[in-house]
Amino acid sequence: DQQVKQNSPSLSVQEGRISILNCDYTNSMFDYFLWYKKYPAEGPTFLISISSIKDKNEDGRFTVFLNKSAKHLSLHIVPSQPGDSAVYFCAASALQISSGSARQLTFGSGTQLTVLP
Amino acid sequence: EPEVTQTPSHQVTQMGQEVILRCVPISNHLYFYWYRQILGQKVEFLVSFYNNEISEKSEIFDDQFSVERPDGSNFTLKIRSTKLEDSAMYFCASRWGTGVTQYFGPGTRLTVL
Numbered sequence: 110d111q112q113v114k115q116n117s118p119s120l121s122v123q124e125g126r127i128s129i130l131n132c133d134y135t136n137s138m139f140d141y142f143l144w145y146k147k148y149p150a151e152g153p154t155f156l157i158s159i160s161s162i163k164d165k166n167e168d169g170r171f172t173v174f175l176n177k178s179a180k181h182l183s184l185h186i187v188p189s190q191p192g193d194s195a196v197y198f199c200a201a202s203a204l205q206i207s208s209g210s211a212r213q214l215t216f217g218s219g220t221q222l223t224v225l226p
Numbered sequence: 227e228p229e230v231t232q233t234p235s236h237q238v239t240q241m242g243q244e245v246i247l248r249c250v251p252i253s254n255h256l257y258f259y260w261y262r263q264i265l266g267q268k269v270e271f272l273v274s275f276y277n278n279e280i281s282e283k284s285e286i287f288d289d290q291f292s293v294e295r296p297d298g299s300n301f302t303l304k305i306r307s308t309k310l311e312d313s314a315m316y317f318c319a320s321r322w323g324t325g326v327t328q329y330f331g332p333g334t335r336l337t338v339l
Contacts, residue, residue, distance in 0.1 A: 141326040152230070152317050152330035153269065198269065202326050211257065211274035211282040212326055214319075218268050 112136045115217035128186040132199030139201040144184045147196045189224045228252040230331035238337045247303045247334045249318030258301045259319040308338045
């Protein structure tokens with residue numbers, strides 16, 4: 110099951126520069142996309158989301174871009190800080206009438222971001 | 227800020243034993259979930275729960291698994307007869323009625339020996 114893919118297992122950037130994390134999906138029924146950050150021994154922490162009716166959503170240093178035709182989204186972090194070092198998960202959700210809008214999340218495999226001081 | 231809590235943080239059990247993992251979702255949230263992450267693998271959906279019943283479950287969630295909301299605050303996952311392959315991090319999550327964002331607990335690491 111590869112409905113959500115994060116092809117880069119790791120990414121290193123210098124402090125102050127831009128971090129770009131990528132995610133691809135195959136299921137056209139996905140209508141919401143979310144990014145989570147995860148530190149070791151902790152649960153995923155919600156960062157930012159985007160609806161499929163938008164192509165961009167911004168929250169402080171974090172911006173998510175959605176390209177529906179390419180089934181691709183990306184998370185931009187500007188400027189990157191050492192505290193941003195974590196695993197970043199892309200997740201997607203589809204409205205399924207049969208399950209009463211349960212909206213399970215389908216996760217990618219994650220990208221380990223390391224921000225170097 | 228409200229958060230999802232989970233107990234215990236680490237559970238060690240023998241194969242074939244029953245385990246119960248506990249979660250306290252964010253109050254006023256209506257949807258509750260269990261996910262698991264086997265070491266080195268993706269976070270996988272197990273089950274969703276709404277209005278005191280299962281609304282969706284994955285293929286992983288077989289007859290060995292059950293969920294319950296025994297009172298107004300707790301949400302539990304029971305594994306009746308644990309297998310070695312059940313060893314994983316188990317995450318509880320909850321969300322409000324509208325919106326899609328799920329908020330996750332810190333997880334319970336289950337080790338089956």
